[in-house]
Amino acid sequence: MGSRRHPTDWERQREQLSAYIDGELSAAERAELERHIPGCAECQAALGKLRRVHDLLAALPMPKAPRSFALPLDLRPDARPLAAAAPPRRPAPHRGGATVLQWVGAIAATVGMFLLLGGVVTGLLSSNSKLYETPSRSGGSTLTGAQTQTTPSQRTPDLVTTKSPQKDGATATVTETPTATNTPKASVTNTTTPTGTNGEPGFPILPVTGAGLLALGAGLYIAGRAGRRREGRASDG
Amino acid sequence: MAHDPPGSGSGQTDDLELALVARSQKGDVGAFNMLVERYQSLAYALALRMLGDPDAAADVTQDAFFSAFRAIQAFRGASFRAWLLRIVSNACFDVFRARSRQPTSSLDELLDSETGGDAAAPATLVDSSWDPERAVLRAEVIVAIHGALLQLPGDQRLAVILSDVQGLPYDEIARIMDSPLGTVKSRIARARGHLRTILARQSELFSRGERQHSSDE
Numbered sequence: 228m229g230s231r232r233h234p235t236d237w238e239r240q241r242e243q244l245s246a247y248i249d250g251e252l253s254a255a256e257r258a259e260l261e262r263h264i265p266g267c268a269e270c271q272a273a274l275g276k277l278r279r280v281h282d283l284l285a286a287l288p289m290p291k292a293p294r295s296f297a298l299p300l301d302l303r304p305d306a307r308p309l310a311a312a313a314p315p316r317r318p319a320p321h322r323g324g325a326t327v328l329q330w331v332g333a334i335a336a337t338v339g340m341f342l343l344l345g346g347v348v349t350g351l352l353s354s355n356s357k358l359y360e361t362p363s364r365s366g367g368s369t370l371t372g373a374q375t376q377t378t379p380s381q382r383t384p385d386l387v388t389t390k391s392p393q394k395d396g397a398t399a400t401v402t403e404t405p406t407a408t409n410t411p412k413a414s415v416t417n418t419t420t421p422t423g424t425n426g427e428p429g430f431p432i433l434p435v436t437g438a439g440l441l442a443l444g445a446g447l448y449i450a451g452r453a454g455r456r457r458e459g460r461a462s463d464g
Numbered sequence: 465m466a467h468d469p470p471g472s473g474s475g476q477t478d479d480l481e482l483a484l485v486a487r488s489q490k491g492d493v494g495a496f497n498m499l500v501e502r503y504q505s506l507a508y509a510l511a512l513r514m515l516g517d518p519d520a521a522a523d524v525t526q527d528a529f530f531s532a533f534r535a536i537q538a539f540r541g542a543s544f545r546a547w548l549l550r551i552v553s554n555a556c557f558d559v560f561r562a563r564s565r566q567p568t569s570s571l572d573e574l575l576d577s578e579t580g581g582d583a584a585a586p587a588t589l590v591d592s593s594w595d596p597e598r599a600v601l602r603a604e605v606i607v608a609i610h611g612a613l614l615q616l617p618g619d620q621r622l623a624v625i626l627s628d629v630q631g632l633p634y635d636e637i638a639r640i641m642d643s644p645l646g647t648v649k650s651r652i653a654r655a656r657g658h659l660r661t662i663l664a665r666q667s668e669l670f671s672r673g674e675r676q677h678s679s680d681e
Contacts (some may be wrong), residue, residue: 238650245653249627251634280656280663283609284628290512292504293522296529297497 244274248281336446342439481544488536496533503545504529506630507552513625514556516614524559528552546639553622553640560618612662616655623648624655 246252247260264270481502487495507528511521528551541547613621619641626637638648 242649242653246649276660277656280659281628287629290509292508296504296526297500298493300493302493
């Protein structure tokens with residue numbers, strides 16, 4: 228096409244014709260082209276095809292926005308986009324295992340959870356046994372499970388052994404348990420459970436629960452921080 | 465139809481826009497939302513033509529406005545419209561990269577988005593004075609054009625959409641694409657040539673359209 232008339236620069240000629248359609252030629256270029264076109268069938272044909280495509284595209288209806296894209300009025304200029312706003316461009320998630328910090332956090336949180344549960348469950352059992360035992364200490368055959376753990380203060384060594392596997396908190400328990408053997412049964416259940424007051428012999432609910440809570444909180448915090456740092460690194464990269 | 469983009473014809477930011485931009489730069493989201501309202505259809509239309517996917521186009525548009533608001537402090541240019549459309553087009557290229565391929569689209573879905581999914585919609589795409597046969601043809605041609613656009617390389621697609629669909633002048637397209645004027649001119653010409661080739665290959669729709677078009681002339 229146009230190989231004779233425009234042997235070396237047909238591409239450029241087409242650019243000129245295309246820009247001519249858009250009125251983007253200089254006055255001199257336009258004048259030159261307008262002198263050339265009437266005598267050149269190839270340029271006339273090419274111009275017609277280019278114009279046809281231009282007209283088809285220009286006739287496309289303008290789609291309306293499907294919804295308002297207004298931003299929330301409380302948005303701050305340094306805010307990150309809403310999660311829903313940017314799904315297509317999320318960087319690929321960083322692959323690989325969790326960081327050491329995340330592991331530490333997770334372990335600490337797990338230990339904390341066990342301690343916390345241990346403390347709470349023990350507390351509940353104590354309070355249950357108290358509630359049911361107080362009216363009729365002789366009865367309550369259905370509550371044997373609870374009773375075996377709380378009422379017989381002589382059995383606290385059993386209690387210690389059952390709780391001691393729960394990691395570090397056990398060290399405190401071991402040191403305190405011997406005193407429990409000397410205390411009256413009633414005082415153990417009455418004082419420890421409802422108020423959680425300290426210094427009472429038996430399973431140290433308050434310290435264990437507290438330690439558990441602390442470990443859980445610290446673990447979640449560490450894991451969360453580590454996770455956020457990884458996310459930040461991934462999105463920066 | 466598509467040649468009446470908001471903003472002034474030259475793309476220069478007018479006084480109202482300058483005031484809105486200045487307020488936006490001070491963190492006034494309400495002022496920025498007036499700019500959003502002014503340009504959201506244009507931004508969405510560009511994203512839709514580029515991506516061929518209404519949902520992705522909406523996501524990109526929303527994301528672009530967030531990006532624009534965060535970066536508005538850096539706006540010093542003469543044309544807010546060009547600056548915004550550059551953000552939109554960059555976001556579209558980000559989607560291309562994320563997809564790791566040139567986008568394909570459901571033309572049916574695209575047509576639905578154009579017509580609102582109305583089965584009788586083809587007639588609404590054109591002037592009511594057109595006869596039904598021609599109205600149906602128009603709808604089919606629209607689908608064919610979209611399909612052809614999506615086969616173009618991204619830079620040619622962007623250039624020809626900005627030029628022919630959105631009716632922007634070359635100098636503004638050059639600003640949006642951050643390219644020399646000569647490059648823009650070349651991309652538009654090559655895009656038109658490619659489109660012509662692609663459309664000519666597709667059934668006889670294009671030739672029928674051409675025949676009808678030439679009979680109109």
